[in-house]
Amino acid sequence: MKHFLFSGMAWCRAFLSKQLLLTMKLTAMILLVASLHMHAAGFAQNVTISEKNASLQKIFKEIERQTNYSFLYSSEVLKQARTIDIEVKNSPLVDVLNICFSNQPLTWEMGDNIIIVKPKPDQPITGIVKDSNGNILEGVSVMLLPLKRGTVTDKEGKFIFNNVPLDFYTLEFSMIGYSTFRQEIYLGNSPFHINVNLELKIQSEKDIVVYTGYQSISKERSAGSFTKPDIQIFQDRPGSMNIIQRLDGLVPGLTINNAPGASENPFLIRGLSTIGVPDPLNPNVLTGTNRNPLFVVDGVPMDDISSINPRDVADITVLKDATASSIWGARASNGVIVVVTKKGSRNSELQLQYDGFVSFQGKPDLDYLGGMNSRDFISSASEIFNLQDIDNPARYAQVFPWNNISRFQSISNTGVSPHEAILYAGYLGTSTAGQTQFSLDSLAMLDNRSQIKDLWYRKALLSSHTISASSGGKVHSFYGSFNYTNTLSNRPGDKDDFFKLNLRQDLTLNDRLQVFLITDLSNSLISSKRNIAVDNRFYPYQLFRDGNGNNLSIPYMRYLSDSVKNVFEQQSRINLDYNPLNEVDMGYTKADALLNRIIGGITLKLLDGLKFEGTYGYIKGNTKITSYDDEQSYLVRSELAQFTVVSTPGATPQYSLPNKGGRYRTGQQTQRNWTVRNQLVFDKNWQNNNHRITLLGGQESQEQLYINNSSIVRGFNPLMQTYGMVDYQALRTGLSGTVMPNNGSRSILINDAFASSEIQTRFRSYYANGAYTLNNKYTVNASWRIDGSNLFGIDKSAQNKPVWSVGAKWMLRNEKFFENNKRIDDLSIRATYGVTGNAPFPGTASSKDVLSPVTGSALPGGTGLVIATAANPKLTWESTSTVNLGLDFALFNYRIEGSVDVYKKKTENLLGELPTNSLTGYTSIIGNLGTLENKGIELSLTTLNVQTKDFNWSTQVAMAYNKNKVVKINNLTEITTGLQQVQQKFAEGYDAFAIFAYDYAGLNEKGDPLIILQDKTITSSRNITGPDDVMFTGTYQPVWSGGISNRFNYKGFRLNINTILNLGHVMRRDVNLFYTGRLTHNNFATGGFTTGNLHNEFLNRWKMPGDEQITNIPSYLVNTSNSNTRRDVTYYQNGNINVVSASFIKVRDISLSYTIPRRLSQKLKTNDIDFRLQVGNIMLWKANDFKIDPEFQNAFTGIRSLRANQKTFTVGLHVNF
């Protein structure tokens, strides 16, 4: 029995069980014949009949005609009978009757010239179920198919089905934690008894099939490094509908870094293997190369897999080394994650399932961001307002004259805040000292924290419901699901509804031809109102609503101080109030995204072992974004004021933009990706599986096309659908004499009427792959691939890049010397080597100058060309070579099972921003920057710790250690200063994602930061450090990452505790960044409402000589120029004392499930009902003393971000109908 269970080959099991069945049929026949024989004795009448597909009734009539026997039966009874084929010549009656009644649920009895036909008597089916060690198993669910009768085993492991008509049946035994076992039986005239031993559900290697996206191959037969996460934990993990997030802690070597500074590398397989180039639009974002693993869904690469419903996922395979992933060629350098969605199995009953959950995620933790309270803030602001620098007498109000700060200068400025206005009024003498103090005290009494929390945030909620159905016949089978997910973000008024319909159909047309088709439609409807980004980093005293419930206008937070606002309002006759809470409803942005994923495939058997496979994927998406800002919104009102001319004071304003109606923007984002893949697969075994060979070769073409366009109209009337005219020709040259000029003395309107962009990537690839296994002991693998792409402006020779890999595996357990070893169930070692590539995005880098169009009013015809990317003739692709050694083992009857992988990954010709000699005209270009090396060890371990009748406990450990080193950086110019070194994330000889810091030595007697140089001198001077004067403090990517999952089963209860850990890395902590200049807030466009407040640390800064004994925090100097020549405050900000450990351990989730007893669920006409309760994200331990959650810390800049989704609570329900 065990042999059957652990046979990886389904056909083998089928073949053997068929034989068994045949044996049983024969036995039944012999028994039947024997029991009937006594009736037959003494009757010698003969019959001749030849009938095909005839009813018993017809045969009986024929027998009655030929003999003197009559049949006695009720027509009811005969309804159960089957038609038969019979060909007898002069056969004795008894023989003929035996033929007639074989395979019939009927029996007969002979009387005087009468044959009585009656149903066969009922026989019980009984059995005992035990585990593989012979322990009795209670509560095993036993199903009798196709009658769909169910029962469970009792305390003695026994079960019984009574009143079962004689027939063929399938018994299905299932229990949580054990492999489901099916047995076909024949119930004849005697009771049927069966003894079953259930095996614990531990997947042994033979059972594991790995999917590379091109083929599925038994893990046993590949030397590659694959990991498959526990799909049960994956499925049970609500709280996120993102597939990758759900893999956290389940895959050794997959690092999921949620910290905001890691936004470019949230998912890393075996460390970083590409650096990338800064985005021209946002230099803090690296782009230009694919940084994430390649995601493959049903054989087709997808850039964004957030639309895949985790419930539809049947299997996930993570490909890590070259042998596993090199089949994906130029996109495989960062590893590959292959997702296979569910399908209906052939010859299966209709199965209906419901799965849903509601996750309560709460409000963000606003207090986490810190910031002063009003009293501290006002006193600090007053303090610095009256301060005189030691060596520079000018005070705050002199350095920043009132006339300068209060006047409108440009729309990148902002108004004067209330506390400053009060302080200046006191300084300028427009209010008395008493009035000033009173006003400041009033501000110090106000606290807006509760208003921010209550008016600007709500409790977030994520809920998702999936209904799925699957069924299969001989020819056609399907799996279909419908999902609705509602995301209620923590911002009031935002909506996010997601609908998805997924259908997979499989057709088995004949024994040669199989076809499948996946049609997957998703629709996402998102809308948001005009909420402002606001948190506790805003002025703590500024309320949004007064005591009477009126929303407050705070125009200073946009462009205008009160005095200027009144003048502009009079001139333009436009209201320039800014009331953030009223603004919320004055505009919206809506997105309607539709994504179709259509994947078809064909498998055609050609010759023995040879088949043709075609995969054809077509992904088409369309997102429509509409955005409207009403004429009442500040955006529209202030834009109008920018284009209002008042010729003489008091004259009627001339509006150059429509003065009625709002601003309406529509955008279309279209993507169209297709893949055509044709391949031949040869798969054959010889000599009783002593030789097994799999060969695969094919060709693939892919295209990804993204088209974006958008248009804006002004003066839009949403009811009439009309819009106003704008004279772009005149306004882009500039309009002089406007009330509120946006560009020096004039206002300029950039021609934003229409914008369009298009990105197209094409690949054409040829690939081949082979695996050969000898005597079930030795396996060799090899693969090869060549990719051509439409990389633009690259020399032809660099376009085609072959990648390849080789691997070998030795299955030691199958050797003779292990034959009698009872402790070791599996043991094999693997070794692979190979090369994979990573191609830059088209247009990122080029061996020729890439030009892009520019527009401008100064250019002839309005357009021209600029060099977007300077040519680098030496450019080539990134390539990664990987050596991987692996060991797979299973011990003590599979109670301990796992694998260890050791790898070394070397990425050469890293694409990056390469500093060049400034004299060439460019200070940096895109080029091959250097070499990275990743070394690491990964452990994956599953243990079954306790196993008793009712209770079992298993543990899964996924641990990875990764050491990433920048081996070489081809800086054409040397790093010559400490400042440059501190800004390096990738420095030669150090870990990637390095954090360098100054060796901080406290403050001098003026409150200026001191550092220790390499030669031990202590200094506060600027520009004195060389690269050797700063120290390496560590890397900000986790060195150790992984997870531990513990699962406990007790009867119907299931408890999962998933803990994740990220260890060994460092981060900068948040420090005060305000040491000089004016205390003000940012312009609205740059996050105004998240600025203004001070870090609490500011209270403890150096204030007077002697303070250097008690604090490390530099002094505040009013004069920025003075501060920037006398000292360097970044010595403190980037000092080693502010680099702290980022290690932490978090419980990602604890989930408790309860499956109600089968007896109960069957009463409810269902098969299974599961309840789930879950809590998520509980910090267990963190290494830093500053209450920093590293998942919400930008490790490089040291900036905290708003903490959300911690300590979430989820309830879920799963029903199998």
Add this chain to the structure above:
Amino acid sequence: MLSKYLNSLLITALFFLLIFTSSSCKKSFLETVPKGKLIAQTVSDYDLLLNSNNLLNTGGANAHVFLGDEVAVAEPYFSTAEPRTQNLFKWEANIYETSQDAPETASLLSQLYTYNKIINEVGDATGGSEQQKNSIRAEALAGRAWVYFMLINYFGKPYTQATAANDPGFPIVKVADVNGSDFSRASVQDVYNLILEDLTTAIPDLPVQTTYRIRMSKAAGQALLGKVHMFMGNYSEALPLLNNALDNINSSAIPIELTDYNTAFAPGGSFLPVSFFGPSTPVINNNPETIYARQFSNFWITTSELVISPATVSLFDSSDLRLMFFANTPFPIGPPYQAGLLRRMGPLTTSYGVILPDLILLRAECLVRMNDLTGAVADLEALRLKRMPQAEAMVPAAVSSQQLPLLKYVFEERIREFASEGVRWFDMRRISVDPLFSNTVFIHQIFNEDGSKQEFTLPAERLVLKIPPKILAENPGLVDNP
């Protein structure tokens, strides 16, 4: 059985055919051109490459504004000014921090890359006539000459024939190659030779008509070459070029003329209203005084430390309408400056490619030097008439009749015309090597709030900027200026 086998073989063969033909028949599959990006191939591509804001703007390359001796600085604003501003004004040796990219090289060198690309490649471009190619190449050559003219006047000593061959100039780069690394400073003479050669080659092929100010025309090329000769002291060679340039602008397709401030500032005039960013002057491409548009950003307009010295203020007649560009208060408004200092209010960007007032004053200077005093006075008055009421516009008789006073008057007129816009720095460099003005001392003054002042004298070696430290670090072999 056999037929079944053959059948399968046939299907297999068919599929092989399908696979390999489907891919190989479409050779162009990978040869797509991304939208919104291209590689220069046609003459028209190279033509459009000359239409670029990157060539128009040199951004913060404005060191010369603060180096001129016509400016002064006012406290308390100066002590809060950026370190770079303070260093420049104090004529310090070190202006930049070690890792800073100096704006004086950054945008000019990037323009040089574009010009070199066009010069070297346009000859092989497709789809245009030989004449078009020559014209585009000529524009690029003249553009390169302008770039080198700026660079040599930042970093090379003022041109003197006797020492030019030995004075270190600036590295000559004639290829567009980012991988270049071997650079050394060519002599001042070599750089001037390159400028002369580029312009001489270019002028015959340059468009006769000025159609777009951003593009180089024959008039602009001649004016530039004339100016270069003036800077080299070759006045006799300069004069015909300046004459030709002034003649050629008459055939321009767009208006090139002096703006009459008398009407521009009259009620309803085009320069009104005057805001705290100064008069409403036209943008560079609509400015009729611009022949070849190149502009830098004069961002001290929005700070308050930069003023013109009392000596400069005293050069203006009170009716001079150019004073409309100055305010006696800090930006945007405030209490009046001490000592009657004036601050330039605008424009935010300064036109400094080839401009008509400069061209006229250069010819006036040239005429004085060639001893054609009448001609010089005519030029001067042509300009002055557009800048102030007629009554004050005439050159005083005491000046107009003597060569040296008239020459000085021309230089003063240049200060009046271009105060706080950086022109003076380049004139100072010329004056420093002009035997007629030997022993001229240049001073800078810091005015404290109480009216007292501090003075600096320009050291001789600071007539040149030092090579930015970042470039020195990248090129260890490069010789720096003392």
